[in-house]
Amino acid sequence: MNKSLISEPYSLKNKSVTFKNRIVKSAMSEGMASEKYLPTNNLVRLYQAWAEGGAGLIISGNVMVDTKALGEPRNVVLENDDHIDLFKQWAEAGIKNNTHFWMQINHPGKQVLKGVVDEAVAPSAIPFEPDLQRFFPKCRALSPEEIEEIIQRFANTAKLAKTAGFTGVQIHAAHGYLISQFLSPRHNQREDKWGGPIENRFRFLSEIYHAIRARVGDDFPIGVKINSSDFMKAGFSEDDSHFVISELERLGIDLIEISGGTYEKAALFGKNAKPSTVKREAYFLDYAEKLKEKTGVPLVLTGGFRTPTAMNEALKTGATDFIGIARPMALYPDYPNQLLKEKVDDLSVKPIKTGLSFIDNKGLMEITWYSQQLERIGRGKSTKPSFSPLLSLIITLFKNGKEVFQKRRV
Numbered sequence: 001m002n003k004s005l006i007s008e009p010y011s012l013k014n015k016s017v018t019f020k021n022r023i024v025k026s027a028m029s030e031g032m033a034s035e036k037y038l039p040t041n042n043l044v045r046l047y048q049a050w051a052e053g054g055a056g057l058i059i060s061g062n063v064m065v066d067t068k069a070l071g072e073p074r075n076v077v078l079e080n081d082d083h084i085d086l087f088k089q090w091a092e093a094g095i096k097n098n099t100h101f102w103m104q105i106n107h108p109g110k111q112v113l114k115g116v117v118d119e120a121v122a123p124s125a126i127p128f129e130p131d132l133q134r135f136f137p138k139c140r141a142l143s144p145e146e147i148e149e150i151i152q153r154f155a156n157t158a159k160l161a162k163t164a165g166f167t168g169v170q171i172h173a174a175h176g177y178l179i180s181q182f183l184s185p186r187h188n189q190r191e192d193k194w195g196g197p198i199e200n201r202f203r204f205l206s207e208i209y210h211a212i213r214a215r216v217g218d219d220f221p222i223g224v225k226i227n228s229s230d231f232m233k234a235g236f237s238e239d240d241s242h243f244v245i246s247e248l249e250r251l252g253i254d255l256i257e258i259s260g261g262t263y264e265k266a267a268l269f270g271k272n273a274k275p276s277t278v279k280r281e282a283y284f285l286d287y288a289e290k291l292k293e294k295t296g297v298p299l300v301l302t303g304g305f306r307t308p309t310a311m312n313e314a315l316k317t318g319a320t321d322f323i324g325i326a327r328p329m330a331l332y333p334d335y336p337n338q339l340l341k342e343k344v345d346d347l348s349v350k351p352i353k354t355g356l357s358f359i360d361n362k363g364l365m366e367i368t369w370y371s372q373q374l375e376r377i378g379r380g381k382s383t384k385p386s387f388s389p390l391l392s393l394i395i396t397l398f399k400n401g402k403e404v405f406q407k408r409r410v
């Protein structure tokens with residue numbers, strides 16, 4: 001084994017921010033907030049476990065910018081400072097052990113399942129693919145005034161995150177949520193300044209970036225999670241993605257995280273990945289390699305990484321600067337410590353399959369099964385890698401009824 005590059009520190013350009021290593025715990029929506037959408041003791045315990053687990057940076061599950069725009073019933077929402085102390089406790093747990101802890105901030109737009117919100121909004125009133133329409137409420141197009149209000153909400157939440165002690169924020173512009181809908185020509189068919197060519201479709205994200213920067217100052221890191229592509233016909237393409245990332249670099253973005261896919265195409269979980277991709281582990285490595293030829297922006301590549309060999313190789317070739325990891329961290333909160341010691345032989349992270357194809361094909365069990373593991377860590381219990389997916393499904397259905405699959409999101 002060559003020198004371990006994952007253990008090398010990294011300093012952000014023009015910031016006094018140094019990450020102790022190259023491992024990033026990627027966002028996983030926890031569904032563990034209180035009934036008032038606030039951080040709970042279990043959430044604090046979960047993040048303390050991750051902070052102790054050794055990653056250089058941990059990113060929270062998506063925190064919503066508006067109580068009226070939830071993605072799932074137990075999302076955390078941060079829209080005012082009424083309970084800022086609870087957010088301070090959460091931040092304090094996540095920055096232990098010299099760890100950076102960033103809050104991911106999000107608005108679901110129309111990608112919210114029936115029963116969770118009264119009304120879904122989107123850049124344009126375009127429904128999902130026919131096979132998904134029964135899960136989602138009808139959506140309506142946002143007015144220009146509403147767009148401006150949402151931009152300010154992102155900025156407000158970011159400022160509150162900074163006040164609470166988070167060491168950065170990540171804007172969720174991937175996976176088919178509102179920002180990703182604005183970026184996509186398939187979902188954004190507006191004829192005003194927010195739609196049309198990619199320069200216009202990017203405007204919503206760039207305005208959010210500027211509004212946040214104005215509120216948090218130049219020294220506070222801002223990241224963006226973005227798709228390499230939506231993998232949809234007439235959707236957000238690799239060329240669009242290159243354009244957006246180059247522009248964000250020009251604006252001074254501190255960190256870009258690469259993922260891919262949406263509810264409609266679950267590429268983020270490696271669904272339909274080519275055998276050559278599976279061999280190199282990371283689902284979006286080819287894309288990252290091409291991107292790095294054109295930009296110098298600091299990158300986190302997320303999706304599929306499992307072994308120190310593949311991680312070190314991706315760092316060595318310069319395809320990425322950081323390794324993003326999600327599902328293994330739900331099973332092994334100290335996975336980064338194991339990676340740094342190169343002792344991960346018995347890692348059992350495999351596709352979660354119930355044997356029921358209509359469920360397995362959508363990648364729904366990846367969310368449900370791993371969320372149950374997060375809950376266990378939050379309750380102070382050990383995780384259960386051998387937990388049967390079918391049993392997980394039965395328990396979920398028994399507890400929540402069939403609507404549960406209409407309420408989980410990524």
Ligand SMILES: Cc1cc2nc3c(=O)[nH]c(=O)nc-3n(C[C@H](O)[C@H](O)[C@H](O)COP(=O)(O)O)c2cc1C
Binds near residue numbers: 304326
């Ligand atoms: C339970 C669960 C919840 C997730 N929630 C989010 C989220 O809130 N925001 C986000 O950007 N990605 C979310 N993801 C996607 C992960 O961040 C990551 O992109 C994906 O799991 C692929 O990485 P992995 O192969 O290391 O798991 C979630 C994934 C899982 C399993």
